[in-house]
Amino acid sequence: MASTEEEHYRRLAATYERNWADRPEYVEWMADRILAWLSPSGRERFVDIGAGTGLFLRRLMEHASAERPIVCVDPSQPMLDRLPDDERLSPLRATAEQIASGEVALPYETVDAFTFKESVHHVRDIPQTLRGLAERLSPGGRILIVTLPPRLEYPLFPAALDRFAERQPALEDLVAALEEAGLRTECRIEEYTVVIARDQWIDLVRNRWMSVLSSFSAEEIEDGVACIESRHPEEILTYPDRFGFIRGVRA
Numbered sequence: 442m443a444s445t446e447e448e449h450y451r452r453l454a455a456t457y458e459r460n461w462a463d464r465p466e467y468v469e470w471m472a473d474r475i476l477a478w479l480s481p482s483g484r485e486r487f488v489d490i491g492a493g494t495g496l497f498l499r500r501l502m503e504h505a506s507a508e509r510p511i512v513c514v515d516p517s518q519p520m521l522d523r524l525p526d527d528e529r530l531s532p533l534r535a536t537a538e539q540i541a542s543g544e545v546a547l548p549y550e551t552v553d554a555f556t557f558k559e560s561v562h563h564v565r566d567i568p569q570t571l572r573g574l575a576e577r578l579s580p581g582g583r584i585l586i587v588t589l590p591p592r593l594e595y596p597l598f599p600a601a602l603d604r605f606a607e608r609q610p611a612l613e614d615l616v617a618a619l620e621e622a623g624l625r626t627e628c629r630i631e632e633y634t635v636v637i638a639r640d641q642w643i644d645l646v647r648n649r650w651m652s653v654l655s656s657f658s659a660e661e662i663e664d665g666v667a668c669i670e671s672r673h674p675e676e677i678l679t680y681p682d683r684f685g686f687i688r689g690v691r692a
């Protein structure tokens with residue numbers, strides 16, 4: 442992991458879950474959508490890549506057990522340190538690339554589902570990594586990617602939106618990568634309407650809750666906040682949070 446990203450998640454780890462604490466219904470919604478896209482049958486072998494603090498794994502944990510825990514892969518130890526202490530979760534410090542290449546071994550010979558929830562954009566060579574992971578899938582196994590599209594409708598300042606778009610993989614490229622890895626692929630946008638107090642939103646921006654915000658200096662963030670305040674005089678902000686859900690299934 443690049444040192445700026447590592448630093449970003451080290452700094453963010455302590456407050457990561459607090460960012461969502463006021464929005465439990467959003468966390469529930471996302472956990473439900475992930476479960477619906479995976480539709481697990483019985484106890485399966487799950488590997489969550491870029492698992493972070495495991496915030497969205499609650500529903501999936503109902504389909505795991507101490508014998509078949511969800512392997513939570515993440516290169517950031519401070520994020521993994523905040524996983525719930527639960528025998529159905531098994532932390533593994535590694536990158537997606539290290540798992541795909543076999544440099545870091547998984548406890549499972551084959552995997553029924555790999556999930557990426559807002560972590561695929563951190564992967565350097567996405568096609569090669571997805572190919573490596575696809576080779577580990579059991580028949581009927583799937584890779585589920587949940588990711589923001591490059592163009593966001595968040596009430597951020599323009600430079601942040603543009604830089605985010607430059608760094609974010611296009612959904613069609615992710616679909617192509619899964620297809621090239623030999624998987625039958627489906628992609629759909631799922632949307633959640635966010636309603637948040639403007640002051641709380643500005644706190645999130647100042648706390649650089651998105652990794653792209655860590656690439657701006659303190660002065661640039663303050664200029665950005667001034668821009669948000671002038672564009673959004675309303676006390677309550679409402680915006681659509683749109684996620685690409687992309688599932689590749691092995692025949």
Ligand SMILES: C[S@@+](CC[C@H](N)C(=O)[O-])C[C@H]1O[C@@H](n2cnc3c(N)ncnc32)[C@H](O)[C@@H]1O
Nearest residue numbers: 450491492493496517520536537558559560563
């Ligand atoms: C935005 S967080 C998402 C965490 C969690 N999936 C969630 O939705 O709450 C992105 C996570 O990806 C991890 N990450 C960064 N580079 C990675 C890589 N190369 N492979 C796997 N995970 C990576 C970060 O450490 C971080 O925990």
